[in-house]
Structure formats: structure tokens, C-alpha cells
Amino acid sequence: MARTEFLAERINRIKPSPSMAAKALVDKLRAEGRDIIDFTIGEPDLNTPTHVVEAAIDAMHRGETKYTGSSGTPALRKTIAEKLHRDNGLEYGAENIVVGSGGKHVIFHALAVSLNRGDEVIIHAPYWVSYPDMVVVNDGVPVIVSGTEQQGFKLTPESLEAAITPRTKWLILNTPNNPTGAVYTEAELVALGEVLERHPHVWVMSDEIYEHFVYAGVRHVSPVKAIPSIKDRSLVISGASKGYSMTGFRLGFGAGPTSLVNAISKLVSQTTTCPSSISQAAAIAAFGGSQDAPREAAKVFEARGKLMAELLEGVPGISVKAPRGAFYLYPCVAGLIGKTTPDGQALNSDLDVVKYFTEYAGVATLDGSAYGVAPYLRLSFATSEESIREGCKRIAQACNELR
Numbered sequence: 001m002a003r004t005e006f007l008a009e010r011i012n013r014i015k016p017s018p019s020m021a022a023k024a025l026v027d028k029l030r031a032e033g034r035d036i037i038d039f040t041i042g043e044p045d046l047n048t049p050t051h052v053v054e055a056a057i058d059a060m061h062r063g064e065t066k067y068t069g070s071s072g073t074p075a076l077r078k079t080i081a082e083k084l085h086r087d088n089g090l091e092y093g094a095e096n097i098v099v100g101s102g103g104k105h106v107i108f109h110a111l112a113v114s115l116n117r118g119d120e121v122i123i124h125a126p127y128w129v130s131y132p133d134m135v136v137v138n139d140g141v142p143v144i145v146s147g148t149e150q151q152g153f154k155l156t157p158e159s160l161e162a163a164i165t166p167r168t169k170w171l172i173l174n175t176p177n178n179p180t181g182a183v184y185t186e187a188e189l190v191a192l193g194e195v196l197e198r199h200p201h202v203w204v205m206s207d208e209i210y211e212h213f214v215y216a217g218v219r220h221v222s223p224v225k226a227i228p229s230i231k232d233r234s235l236v237i238s239g240a241s242k243g244y245s246m247t248g249f250r251l252g253f254g255a256g257p258t259s260l261v262n263a264i265s266k267l268v269s270q271t272t273t274c275p276s277s278i279s280q281a282a283a284i285a286a287f288g289g290s291q292d293a294p295r296e297a298a299k300v301f302e303a304r305g306k307l308m309a310e311l312l313e314g315v316p317g318i319s320v321k322a323p324r325g326a327f328y329l330y331p332c333v334a335g336l337i338g339k340t341t342p343d344g345q346a347l348n349s350d351l352d353v354v355k356y357f358t359e360y361a362g363v364a365t366l367d368g369s370a371y372g373v374a375p376y377l378r379l380s381f382a383t384s385e386e387s388i389r390e391g392c393k394r395i396a397q398a399c400n401e402l403r
């Protein structure tokens with residue numbers, strides 16, 4: 001029997017996360033001695049706040065190094081309920097909270113406990129690359145609704161209405177959005193809510209992992225706050241990774257009806273048992289302590305995003321807008337398609353542009369194709385100002401050398 005025949009059909013339905021694959025490529029090129037500027041990064045480059053690190057160390061010294069309940073410790077679940085009240089104006093009890101090993105872990109488990117074969121999940125493109133694969137591996141069918149730049153890359157009530165069928169189980173909403181940085185206004189959410197109110201069988205997965213990162217006076221509004229009628233059929237997702245520079249702690253949460261939260265917890269009890277006890281202690285300090293770190297990080301990212309957009313403005317073939325949220329730009333590269341590189345290669349897609357920038361200019365980026373809307377690039381500005389300046393200079397030069 002060939003080795004691959006041993007593997008389940010399920011694993012062949014999905015691909016490795018493109019951003020993790022890009023990270024591996026950057027590591028490989030650097031190991032070969034190449035000088036690569038990395039604009040693929042999906043995590044803050046800032047340090048984890050000191051009081052959070054200390055909370056983790058203190059927890060270890062106190063002996064909080066053992067299994068916890070599969071939904072998380074009572075103290076952390078209470079802190080998260082308080083955080084949701086303080087930051088998002090949402091009222092949940094500790095019993096509505098499930099803590100997971102990252103927001104991704106909670107989303108995966110939520111899909112696993114709710115999807116039957118053939119159930120549909122509406123995903124608006126451009127989307128975070130993991131949503132469709134997480135749906136597919138759990139026997140669901142992603143229903144991709146393509147967004148356009150003219151609509152600010154936001155789902156409209158009309159396209160939501162058109163996508164809903166009797167098999168629709170979930171709508172995944174992501175605000176602020178990865179990869180476009182789009183942030184839904186309260187009015188836009190209310191308009192989507194009017195459609196959702198007509199279809200009470202549709203649940204809403206509200207991924208708010210970038211909630212701290214909104215710019216230019218834009219405010220983050222939780223969809224569940226804007227549309228209170230969906231609260232008993234919604235799962236709010238957030239976590240410590242982005243706002244508190246804690247990606248390696250692997251700590252996220254879901255807030256929703258106890259029926260769903262308990263089902264997730266039941267599955268977690270048979271998969272990872274519980275999130276790391278040490279990370280949970282750290283998360284109490286993050287969510288419950290001083291909120292200076294996410295506020296400061298937002299200022300840093302706002303300045304960097306603005307800088308990156310300014311440096312790319314006017315580069316021939318690239319069309320860019322200043323970001324509203326998250327830490328990504330999603331420039332259109334239609335103007336580069338059809339051009340020829342100095343080595344005589346034709347650029348036929350955004351994948352070719354990524355290859356050209358990586359190999360020729362030493363700047364790693366991600367293709368919009370992976371995020372469902374092409375030809376675009378996803379550029380992360382969660383990197384130093386120096387790297388932003390150098391990377392944009394190289395991109396501009398590479399574009400100027402195209403024929």
C-alpha cells in the first residue's frame with residue numbers, strides 16, 4: 001500500500017495554511033543566506049507585555065501547571081465575560097465562555113460540533129485562508145460570496161440574502177478583516193441583521209480577533225452588539241494573540257449559547273483536554289489588567305500602515321488604500337499583470353507577482369488568490385519601520401524594472 005493511501009480522504013481535501021507555507025519559504029531562503037524582507041507576517045512583532053509574562057511565570061511558581069477544566073479556568077472565563085462587557089458592550093456569563101488554544105482552535109471545534117455533511121457556511125471573500133479549509137475538513141461546504149473593492153470588500157445585504165439556502169448553517173463575519181483591513185460600521189451590520197432576522201436558522205460566527213486594531217477614527221463594533229437578535233445564535237471569537245502579542249501562548253475564546261459552548265468543550269475534552277494552564281493565567285492578566293499594550297500597539301500599527309500605504313502610492317502597477325483595521329494592506333496589482341520581468345518572465349497572475357518580488361526583490365508577500373480575490377497582494381505591516389521602508393523601496397524598484 002502506498003504511504004498516501006493510508007491517509008484519510010479528509011486530509012486530501014485541504015491544503016496547508018498558505019501563510020505558514022510562506023513563513024517556511026522565508027525561513028528557507030534566509031537559511032540559504034538571502035536577505036529577505038518579510039511582509040507575510042500574521043502576528044505582531046511587539047513584545048508580550050511584561051505583566052503578562054510575569055503572570056505566566058508566577059502561575060508556574062504557584063504550581064498552576066496542571067490540567068484545567070476543558071472550557072478553561074473559572075477565573076479566566078469570568079475575566080473574559082467582564083472583558084466582553086467592558087470592551088464590546090456584550091453581556092455574557094462565565095458559563096457562555098469556552099477558552100481554546102487560540103481562536104483558530106475554537107472556530108475549528110465550533111464547526112466540528114455543528115456541521116453535518118453538506119451543511120453550508122457562507123464565507124465572504126477575500127477571507128482568512130483557514131475558514132474554507134476548516135469547513136471542508138469538517139464535511140461542510142463553503143459558499144464563497146465574492147466581494148469587490150468598490151464595496152470596500154464588505155458583504156452586502158443583497159449578496160448575503162442570495163447566498164442563504166435551507167442548508168446554510170453559519171455565516172462567518174470577520175471584522176476587522178484579514179486580509180483587507182475592512183471594518184464594518186454599525187449601520188452596515190444592522191443592514192446585514194435585517195437579512196439575518198428573516199433567516200433564523202443561520203448562525204453567525206463573529207471573528208473579532210483584530211478588534212483592537214482600528215485606525216483613522218474607525219470604531220470596532222461587535223456584530224452581536226449591533227444585531228442583538230442574533231445573540232442566541234452567534235459565537236463571538238477573539239483571543240490574546242493579536243491584541244496582546246501573545247500568538248505563541250495559543251489562547252483564544254468563544255462566547256455564545258451554552259448549548260454550543262458545552263458541545264465545543266465536550267469535543268475539547270477529547271482532543272486537547274484543555275488550553276495551557278500557564279497561558280490561561282497569563283490571559284487573565286492580559287484581558288483583566290492594564291489595557292495600555294493593545295492601545296499602544298494600535299498606535300504603532302496605525303503609523304506603520306499609513307507609512308506603507310504612502311510608500312506604495314504612486315508605484316506603477318500597484319493601487320493601494322490606507323488601512324482601516326487589522327495590520328494588512330491589500331493592494332490591487334492588476335497593473336502589473338501582463339508585464340515582463342528583466343529575466344523575460346511574463347507576470348500572468350498575482351502568484352507570479354509574489355514569486356517575482358520574492359526571488360528578484362527579496363520581499364516576501366502573499367497572493368490575493370489564496371484569499372479568494374485576485375489579483376491582489378496581502379502585505380503585513382506588523383514589522384519594523386525600517387523593514388517597511390526597505391521592502392517598499394525594493395518593490396518600487398522591481399516594478400520600475402518591468403517592461
Ligand SMILES: Cc1ncc(COP(=O)(O)O)c(C=O)c1O
Binds near residue numbers: 101105
Ligand atoms: C481572521 C483570523 N481569525 C483568527 C485567527 C486565529 O488566531 P489565533 O488562533 O492565534 O487566536 C487569525 C490568525 O491569523 C486570523 O487572522
